[in-house]
Amino acid sequence: MEAVISFLHAAIVAGTPLLFATLGEIITERSGNLNLGVEGMMLMGAVIGFMVGLNTESTTLALLAAMIAGAGGALIFAFLTITLRANQVVSGLTLTIFGTGFADFVGQDLIGQIAPESLRLFFRPYTIPLLGDIPFIGPVLFRQDAFVYLGYAASILLGLYLYKTSTGMNLRAVGENPGAADAAGINVTLYKYLHTLLGGALCGLGGAYLSLVYVPALQEGVTAGRGWIAVALVIFATWNPYKALFGAYLFGGLDIIGFRIQNLGIDVSQYFIDMLPYLVTITVLVVVSMRKSREKAGPKACGIPYFREER
Amino acid sequence: MIMPITIRAIKKSEPGRMKAASIRIGAIILALVASSLFILLLSLNPADVYIKMIQGAFGTAYRIKETIVKAIPLVITSLGIAIAFKMQFWNIGGEGQIAIGSFAASYFALYMNDMPMPLMLTVMILAGMLAGGLWALIPAFFKAQWGTNETIVTLMMNYIALKWVMFLQYGPWRDPKSLGFPKIANFPQNAVLPKLLGVHVGWVIALILVVVVYIFINHTKKGYEIAVIGESMNTARYAGINIKKTILIAIMLSGGLCGLVGMIQASAVNYTLSVEITGGVGYTAIITAWLAALSAPLILIVSILFAALLEGGSYIQTVFGIPQAAAEILQGIILFFVLGSEFFVRYKFVIVKKHSAIAEKGAD
Numbered sequence: 001m002e003a004v005i006s007f008l009h010a011a012i013v014a015g016t017p018l019l020f021a022t023l024g025e026i027i028t029e030r031s032g033n034l035n036l037g038v039e040g041m042m043l044m045g046a047v048i049g050f051m052v053g054l055n056t057e058s059t060t061l062a063l064l065a066a067m068i069a070g071a072g073g074a075l076i077f078a079f080l081t082i083t084l085r086a087n088q089v090v091s092g093l094t095l096t097i098f099g100t101g102f103a104d105f106v107g108q109d110l111i112g113q114i115a116p117e118s119l120r121l122f123f124r125p126y127t128i129p130l131l132g133d134i135p136f137i138g139p140v141l142f143r144q145d146a147f148v149y150l151g152y153a154a155s156i157l158l159g160l161y162l163y164k165t166s167t168g169m170n171l172r173a174v175g176e177n178p179g180a181a182d183a184a185g186i187n188v189t190l191y192k193y194l195h196t197l198l199g200g201a202l203c204g205l206g207g208a209y210l211s212l213v214y215v216p217a218l219q220e221g222v223t224a225g226r227g228w229i230a231v232a233l234v235i236f237a238t239w240n241p242y243k244a245l246f247g248a249y250l251f252g253g254l255d256i257i258g259f260r261i262q263n264l265g266i267d268v269s270q271y272f273i274d275m276l277p278y279l280v281t282i283t284v285l286v287v288v289s290m291r292k293s294r295e296k297a298g299p300k301a302c303g304i305p306y307f308r309e310e311r
Numbered sequence: 312m313i314m315p316i317t318i319r320a321i322k323k324s325e326p327g328r329m330k331a332a333s334i335r336i337g338a339i340i341l342a343l344v345a346s347s348l349f350i351l352l353l354s355l356n357p358a359d360v361y362i363k364m365i366q367g368a369f370g371t372a373y374r375i376k377e378t379i380v381k382a383i384p385l386v387i388t389s390l391g392i393a394i395a396f397k398m399q400f401w402n403i404g405g406e407g408q409i410a411i412g413s414f415a416a417s418y419f420a421l422y423m424n425d426m427p428m429p430l431m432l433t434v435m436i437l438a439g440m441l442a443g444g445l446w447a448l449i450p451a452f453f454k455a456q457w458g459t460n461e462t463i464v465t466l467m468m469n470y471i472a473l474k475w476v477m478f479l480q481y482g483p484w485r486d487p488k489s490l491g492f493p494k495i496a497n498f499p500q501n502a503v504l505p506k507l508l509g510v511h512v513g514w515v516i517a518l519i520l521v522v523v524v525y526i527f528i529n530h531t532k533k534g535y536e537i538a539v540i541g542e543s544m545n546t547a548r549y550a551g552i553n554i555k556k557t558i559l560i561a562i563m564l565s566g567g568l569c570g571l572v573g574m575i576q577a578s579a580v581n582y583t584l585s586v587e588i589t590g591g592v593g594y595t596a597i598i599t600a601w602l603a604a605l606s607a608p609l610i611l612i613v614s615i616l617f618a619a620l621l622e623g624g625s626y627i628q629t630v631f632g633i634p635q636a637a638a639e640i641l642q643g644i645i646l647f648f649v650l651g652s653e654f655f656v657r658y659k660f661v662i663v664k665k666h667s668a669i670a671e672k673g674a675d
Binding site: 091232289 | 320401478482594598638643651654
């Protein structure tokens with residue numbers, strides 16, 4: 001029992017950076033923009049958040065900086081694809097290349113440094129009174145660090161925003177049929193810009209969790225492909241922020257299962273265990289596409305640049 | 312919002328070739344200006360850096376050869392990527408296809424190498440192409456059958472392929488003679504591609520493939536069908552094209568070319584299989600293929616220029632002590648500008664009075 005609780009607890013921690021990136025990409029794709037630069041934006045957030053955290057020892061400033069860095073990456077993408085209508089796939093890939101270079105360059109003198117004491121103290125696990133005492137659920141869900149709680153809050157808030165507010169409804173309209181949304185008086189360009197930037201900021205936060213809390217130190221390529229898994233998780237979660245919560249923690253579990261299996265004394269090559277998240281992602285994508293149904297499909301206009309004159 | 316005059320972007324009917332070229336060159340010049348600002352931030356003289364870059368890529372016969380060696384895998388991989396992209400099939404699995412092609416070719420070079428050189432190399436080429444093609448066929452099958460998102464599947468398969476090569480290198484294929492160093496044994500001499508004019512014959516293969524792919528895309532029925540599917544699935548369906556079959560064939564070709572790159576790199580450059588075999592070519596080729604507007608002859612030119620950028624980039628690293636990452640940032644900047652410039656190729660601007668704009672819309 002202890003082992004199960006400790007595993008689930010760790011799975012949630014490992015899933016939190018994935019959660020932020022997935023939520024960010026959900027919001028972005030809901031506005032009709034397929035931004036494949038998640039990995040790049042996460043790296044930018046990881047490095048800038050770490051740098052500011054190290055120099056100011058302020059949690060707020062570190063997280064704010066990470067969000068601005070992620071949003072900055074998203075702004076390049078937004079300008080290219082929304083204003084200049086460049087191809088979204090290629091622009092996103094370029095953003096990942098740029099973000100990787102940017103992170104390596106800015107972070108070159110910080111590699112190997114450990115997150116400052118004050119931040120590590122801030123992000124130590126905190127037991128929520130009452131909830132933390134519930135058997136099983138308490139130790140798994142409510143004895144986590146502040147960042148994990150922020151993740152719960154972010155997915156619930158985004159869910160409410162998407163499904164219960166009129167701006168959220170407008171956003172979904174923009175992603176489904178920008179022409180109709182435009183005709184209904186919604187400022188399509190503004191919606192696309194705002195949500196792509198918000199998405200980038202969330203990706204930046206996901207990166208900051210890796211460098212400031214999860215590791216907690218700056219490593220080269222600290223994201224290790226998590227940005228790409230997040231892009232797949234969006235499909236897994238069928239563009240739904242609540243489902244993103246489960247998807248992210250499931251993949252968090254896959255991320256750490258290797259060590260646990262080897263600790264049990266089962267002899268499996270580390271390299272095959274490392275393949276697991278990718279194999280599961282592919283399987284999930286194939287299964288989702290096989291059972292194609294209307295509500296499981298993504299925003300219809302996702303990936304297509306919108307141009308009023310061609311409506 | 313009351314504005315009497317507004318600027319509207321209108322799609323050009325048929326962008327002139329000269330105009331398009333001059334806009335793209337303008338974008339590259341702007342990118343160089345932006346890069347100069349970045350270089351100034353490093354407190355270096357941009358002109359010095361650019362001159363050294365050119366020297367680093369083309370300064371001596373040796374450096375020219377090195378640039379060509381770098382360009383060969385880029386040219387062939389870009390051709391493969393271009394075939395897929397032409398069909399709007401986003402194959403970003405070049406890395407994995409190169410690795411798997413390399414793995415298959417290496418199997419023969421290491422364990423069934425009792426053949427004369429011409430036969431040995433032919434077997435390796437076929438093995439590499441077939442393995443790369445089959446590896447790419449997996450996402451193509453899912454795409455053709457259920458419309459599964461190929462971008463993610465091809466990408467995930469890159470990681471699986473690289474982990475597989477890593478497993479071989481650190482496990483069963485590790486050379487016991489390498490004294491604890493995790494390395495696979497070097498190929499025997501008969502499995503190494505010969506040199507022609509000082510550079511391995513990969514350059515001849517690359518040149519031939521540029522011509523072949525050009526003819527395939529522009530002058531064959533299959534190539535035309537691929538382009539139609541890329542333009543519109545519905546048109547393709549209406550025209551009676553067998554979409555599933557065409558997707559499978561095109562992606563098999565795309566992956567086959569990447570697999571061939573894996574064979575060439577293992578045989579002629581690394582002399583063995585290793586995790587570093589792909590060297591990021593699978594990703595760089597996406598950029599070169601796109602910058603070349605998916606045209607085979609342009610791919611040749613863009614790949615050589617990009618190889619020069621890489622070679623020159625590593626040269627300025629040693630001369631000025633600029634970190635490797637700076638070169639990546641420069642690449643990113645150049646790409647952003649070129650991507651953005653496409654807008655000015657496709658659209659023109661007109662100034663219109665708001666009233667007439669509304670009137671025009673009403674008449675639509």
